[in-house]
Amino acid sequence: MDMKLRLKIWRQKNAESKGHFETYEVNANEHMSFLEMLDVLNEQLISEKKEPVVFEHDCREGICGSCSMVINGRPHGPVQGTTTCQVHMRTFKNGDTITIEPYRAGAFPVIKDLSVDRSSFDRIIQAGGFISVNTGQAPDGNALPIEKEQAEKAFDAAACIGCGACVAACPNGSAMLFTSAKVSHLSLVPQGQVEHSKRVQDMVAQMDKEGFGMCSNTGACEAECPKEISIENIARLNRAYMGSVFGSQK
Amino acid sequence: MGEIKLESKVPKGELAEKWTKYRGSMNLVAPNNKRRIDVIVVGTGLAGASAAATLGELGYNVKVFTFHDSPRRAHSIAAQGGINAAKNYQNDGDSTYRLFYDTIKGGDYRSREANVYRLAEVSTEIIDQCVAQGVPFAREYGGLLANRSFGGVQVSRTFYARGQTGQQLLIGAYQALSRQASTGKCKIYNRHEMLDIVKIDGKARGIITRNLLTGEIERHSAHCVVLATGGYGNVFYLSTNAMGSNVSAAWRAVRRGALMANPCFTQIHPTCIPVSGDYQSKLTLMSESLRNDGRVWVPKKMDDVMAIREGRMNGNDVPEEDRDYYLERRYPAFGNLVPRDVASRAAKVACDEGHGVSPTGLAVFLDFAAAIERYGKAEAFSLGVANPSEAKIRELGEKIVKNKYGNLFQMYEKITGEDPYKVPMKIFPAVHYTMGGLWVDYNLETNVPGLFALGEANFSDHGANRLGASALMQGLADGYFVIPYTIGTFLSGEIRTPQITTDGPEFEEAENAVKARLERLMGVQGNQSVESFHRRLGKIVWEYCGMSRNAEGLKKGQQLIRELREEFYRDVYVPGDMNEYNPELEKATRVADFLELGETMMVDALNRNESCGGHFREEYRSEEGEAKRDDVNYTYVAAWQWTDKDEIVLHKEDLDFKNVELKTRSYK
Numbered sequence: 060m061d062m063k064l065r066l067k068i069w070r071q072k073n074a075e076s077k078g079h080f081e082t083y084e085v086n087a088n089e090h091m092s093f094l095e096m097l098d099v100l101n102e103q104l105i106s107e108k109k110e111p112v113v114f115e116h117d118c119r120e121g122i123c124g125s126c127s128m129v130i131n132g133r134p135h136g137p138v139q140g141t142t143t144c145q146v147h148m149r150t151f152k153n154g155d156t157i158t159i160e161p162y163r164a165g166a167f168p169v170i171k172d173l174s175v176d177r178s179s180f181d182r183i184i185q186a187g188g189f190i191s192v193n194t195g196q197a198p199d200g201n202a203l204p205i206e207k208e209q210a211e212k213a214f215d216a217a218a219c220i221g222c223g224a225c226v227a228a229c230p231n232g233s234a235m236l237f238t239s240a241k242v243s244h245l246s247l248v249p250q251g252q253v254e255h256s257k258r259v260q261d262m263v264a265q266m267d268k269e270g271f272g273m274c275s276n277t278g279a280c281e282a283e284c285p286k287e288i289s290i291e292n293i294a295r296l297n298r299a300y301m302g303s304v305f306g307s308q309k
Numbered sequence: 310m311g312e313i314k315l316e317s318k319v320p321k322g323e324l325a326e327k328w329t330k331y332r333g334s335m336n337l338v339a340p341n342n343k344r345r346i347d348v349i350v351v352g353t354g355l356a357g358a359s360a361a362a363t364l365g366e367l368g369y370n371v372k373v374f375t376f377h378d379s380p381r382r383a384h385s386i387a388a389q390g391g392i393n394a395a396k397n398y399q400n401d402g403d404s405t406y407r408l409f410y411d412t413i414k415g416g417d418y419r420s421r422e423a424n425v426y427r428l429a430e431v432s433t434e435i436i437d438q439c440v441a442q443g444v445p446f447a448r449e450y451g452g453l454l455a456n457r458s459f460g461g462v463q464v465s466r467t468f469y470a471r472g473q474t475g476q477q478l479l480i481g482a483y484q485a486l487s488r489q490a491s492t493g494k495c496k497i498y499n500r501h502e503m504l505d506i507v508k509i510d511g512k513a514r515g516i517i518t519r520n521l522l523t524g525e526i527e528r529h530s531a532h533c534v535v536l537a538t539g540g541y542g543n544v545f546y547l548s549t550n551a552m553g554s555n556v557s558a559a560w561r562a563v564r565r566g567a568l569m570a571n572p573c574f575t576q577i578h579p580t581c582i583p584v585s586g587d588y589q590s591k592l593t594l595m596s597e598s599l600r601n602d603g604r605v606w607v608p609k610k611m612d613d614v615m616a617i618r619e620g621r622m623n624g625n626d627v628p629e630e631d632r633d634y635y636l637e638r639r640y641p642a643f644g645n646l647v648p649r650d651v652a653s654r655a656a657k658v659a660c661d662e663g664h665g666v667s668p669t670g671l672a673v674f675l676d677f678a679a680a681i682e683r684y685g686k687a688e689a690f691s692l693g694v695a696n697p698s699e700a701k702i703r704e705l706g707e708k709i710v711k712n713k714y715g716n717l718f719q720m721y722e723k724i725t726g727e728d729p730y731k732v733p734m735k736i737f738p739a740v741h742y743t744m745g746g747l748w749v750d751y752n753l754e755t756n757v758p759g760l761f762a763l764g765e766a767n768f769s770d771h772g773a774n775r776l777g778a779s780a781l782m783q784g785l786a787d788g789y790f791v792i793p794y795t796i797g798t799f800l801s802g803e804i805r806t807p808q809i810t811t812d813g814p815e816f817e818e819a820e821n822a823v824k825a826r827l828e829r830l831m832g833v834q835g836n837q838s839v840e841s842f843h844r845r846l847g848k849i850v851w852e853y854c855g856m857s858r859n860a861e862g863l864k865k866g867q868q869l870i871r872e873l874r875e876e877f878y879r880d881v882y883v884p885g886d887m888n889e890y891n892p893e894l895e896k897a898t899r900v901a902d903f904l905e906l907g908e909t910m911m912v913d914a915l916n917r918n919e920s921c922g923g924h925f926r927e928e929y930r931s932e933e934g935e936a937k938r939d940d941v942n943y944t945y946v947a948a949w950q951w952t953d954k955d956e957i958v959l960h961k962e963d964l965d966f967k968n969v970e971l972k973t974r975s976y977k
């Protein structure tokens with residue numbers, strides 16, 4: 060089915076300039092993905108010799124974490140557990156007005172239009188989101204059995220795609236869900252235990268340094284996370300953090 | 310220009326001992342010297358991230374470049390199914406030799422024995438390394454690593470992490486790289502696109518990049534350059550590759566004298582979600598594992614075909630006797646589990662004959678009804694349900710299928726809006742992987758000294774067809790376990806070379822050349838978008854150099870691409886400015902290079918007068934219509950040079966099979 064839509068899109072030339080909303084009309088079709096609908100708009104703009112709308116995307120199958128916009132007030136739009144690139148137009152109706160904005164968070168400055176700078180996430184990982192093992196030092200893969208359930212739990216946390224929707228959803232712009240997912244992934248496998256305390260402290264310190272807000276447990280992050288990362292991870296991080304600061308060093 | 314001598318540099322000795330002996334006797338770079346040597350790595354996918362991290366650990370100063378906003382977003386992140394390794398944890402007879410043999414055979418005898426053997430050999434270390442990094446591989450109840458099988462082999466050697474193996478392996482490599490970044494041994498340049506290679510006295514000594522946020526053109530020098538920039542599947546426009554995947558880094562190397570090997574060896578994956586309209590931007594893979602339980606068919610009667618296309622009827626309404634299960638009919642021995650290239654071509658034939666079941670006529674059914682019924686009955690039996698109703702059987706069967714393929718079915722429904730538990734899936738082949746790539750020797754060094762190529766960007770291990778779950782293996786083998794050693798063969802001769810300055814005339818020339826190219830593209834100010842050219846190029850390559858090829862079509866394809874290239878430089882419109890964030894300009898530079906690569910593919914496919922693996926020439930087939938190799942005349946790597954006069958010149962590396970006998974693949 061063909062559909063006519065009105066788009067209110069945030070346009071911002073660069074980090075320094077002030078942005079504003081512009082309104083566009085676009086003809087779409089229910090089978091298109093949301094980003095293909097934006098492609099159509101961009102082709103239309105280019106044919107009018109206007110500048111296309113800049114947005115981030117790459118895999119278009121919900122795994123790279125590039126796509127990052129706020130659709131009608133919700134990071135990644137209206138479909139639960141789904142990235143923007145996997146939203147299809149059949150979730151909208153003919154005649155709808157759709158508002159599209161970039162993530163808004165202090166630690167994610169706008170670069171242009173809908174694109175923001177999320178390099179702060181890389182720096183949080185660099186602060187300690189790894190296991191220190193050089194290539195070639197590893198024992199046999201089966202030398203250390205890991206309980207199936209434990210491995211599954213670690214996977215659940217490791218499924219984070221680093222998209223930043225949790226930050227955009229949080230009223231405080233906190234990166235706790237992202238950071239705690241990594242801390243959990245690495246602490247749930249035995250290999251990650253050795254550096255656990257230091258890792259937690261270093262990653263939390265970097266998170267603060269990047270200007271992310273405090274976590275006040277609103278749960279908004281979990282609700283908008285396209286990979287449905289659980290806020291249990293935040294509780295796990297908090298326990299680990301308290302333990303590492305106040306607990307005895309084992 | 311004279312003949313370029315392609316030396317494979319395969320070490321002497323028994324196949325099984327080559328790598329160990331070579332590694333033990335090659336020249337090394339001492340730690341104190343490593344500190345004074347700079348290495349550039351372009352690309353942060355599995356190959357690039359693993360190489361950069363390991364070289365950093367060894368003490369080199371590594372500069373890492375990616376056009377992505379973070380190393381973690383490289384296309385490797387999207388790999389689903391798994392990674393092979395000859396661990397023989399299942400005790401089912403797997404071995405290094407068997408993995409080697411399967412890969413050589415799967416590649417239809419067009420790869421280099423010694424490289425493939427080494428790949429099989431180091432495969433086991435990859436798993437160990439990844440486990441140590443915390444990669445959450447699937448496990449059995451006893452806590453040991455789980456395996457599954459993939460197409461074309463008889464053992465269970467595929468390690469996996471749900472349907473997100475690539476993601477988990479890449480995160481592991483990314484974290485190893487992040488660790489080196491934190492120590493300062495690796496410096497990461499995100500959102501930097503390499504636009505040229507700089508050669509000094511014939512050796513690769515640096516690159517020219519564009520800072521994608523500011524548009525600034527920058528010079529970066531090093532003692533050597535490693536490219537791990539992925540495959541070129543997007544020359545077809547529509548593919549399962551990420552939108553940004555492109556050939557430019559490899560192509561720029563070609564324009565500086567490197568050779569492009571076997572570019573016509575491309576892999577078409579049989580099970581992807583079909584194109585739904587002209588706006589389509591990319592295609593989504595449905596894992597190969599589905600063919601274990603799904604039956605592929607098309608309606609026999611044209612009335613049914615038309616009714617389905619027009620939505621008056623769905624697949625379930627076609628009676629059993631009016632269905633053509635063409636894979637089971639044509640290949641009784643392997644049925645729905647024939648290798649990728651065979652399954653893809655058969656789907657094309659069915660659709661060419663008019664039996665396609667989507668509005669575009671380009672789709673076949675992948676049907677789970679029989680599996681649901683079979684599983685449902687078995688489950689009812691084991692639960693002790695007496696005389697189960699049809700509804701009960703369905704319910705039980707759907708549950709089993711959901712356990713096996715739940716996330717794939719969900720993805721299918723998200724994209725198509727149809728419920729594959731109730732109506733058969735519609736699938737069609739799509740471009741997935743490129744076996745061809747930069748020519749490299751045993752050291753993974755191109756014919757340009759000091760320029761190395763890893764991962765999908767090189768041609769080295771998969772011959773004319775890649776087996777499932779072997780690309781991840783190759784990327785990590787190259788990055789973690791091969792290049793850290795073989796780079797020493799070049800760098801051990803460079804320990805007295807001081808830091809390379811970027812002030813020399815070679816950098817000046819390369820920078821100016823890049824600027825001139827960008828200005829040319831910006832300057833056209835024509836009327837057609839970059840995207841529209843890319844789509845048209847993709848259609849030509851798909852039509853004439855896709856699932857099946859013939860001489861006449863390839864000549865026509867070459868001609869059409871030339872005309873398109875000429876039109877591109879006359880009428881493309883790139884909006885915005887060079888000195889700012891400008892994704893349209895990025896696309897334009899990539900499409901410009903795809904236009905040259907596309908032509909080279911046509912030339913390569915035309916030259917190869919045989920059918921092998923993914924390269925199917927209609928003129929060369931057996932009486933039953935199957936691919937027919939010509940081992941007498943074509944057991945060589947075709948490595949192409951693009952000369953200053955825009956001529957495409959062939960250089961050959963003969964392949965020497967000492968350990969396996971060349972046989973015809975048969976799946977009847």
Ligand SMILES: Cc1cc2nc3c(=O)[nH]c(=O)nc-3n(C[C@H](O)[C@H](O)[C@H](O)COP(=O)(O)OP(=O)(O)OC[C@H]3O[C@@H](n4cnc5c(N)ncnc54)[C@H](O)[C@@H]3O)c2cc1C
Pocket residue numbers: 351352353354355356357374375376377380382383384385386387388389390391392474475501502503504537538539540549550551554555557558594741742763764765766777778779780781782784
């Ligand atoms: C949907 C899908 C599923 C797959 N599933 C499997 C599977 O289950 N098992 C398997 O073995 N294989 C699978 N493959 C294949 C496999 O994923 C790829 O072959 C492999 O990941 C390629 O890795 P790479 O490191 O060579 O390149 P990539 O991951 O493509 O990385 C390329 C890197 O180079 C950078 N780059 C490129 N050009 C430039 C430039 N000019 N300047 C700067 N940076 C540049 C990019 O930013 C990126 O970081 C799958 C492929 C697809 C498409």
Ligand code: SF4
Pocket residue numbers: 218219220221222223224225226236237240283284285286287288
């Ligand atoms: S926790 Fe969820 S929302 Fe946050 S970055 Fe990870 S995947 Fe995105």
Ligand code: FES
Pocket residue numbers: 115116117118119120121122123124125126142143144145
């Ligand atoms: S584009 Fe990759 S997750 Fe959306």
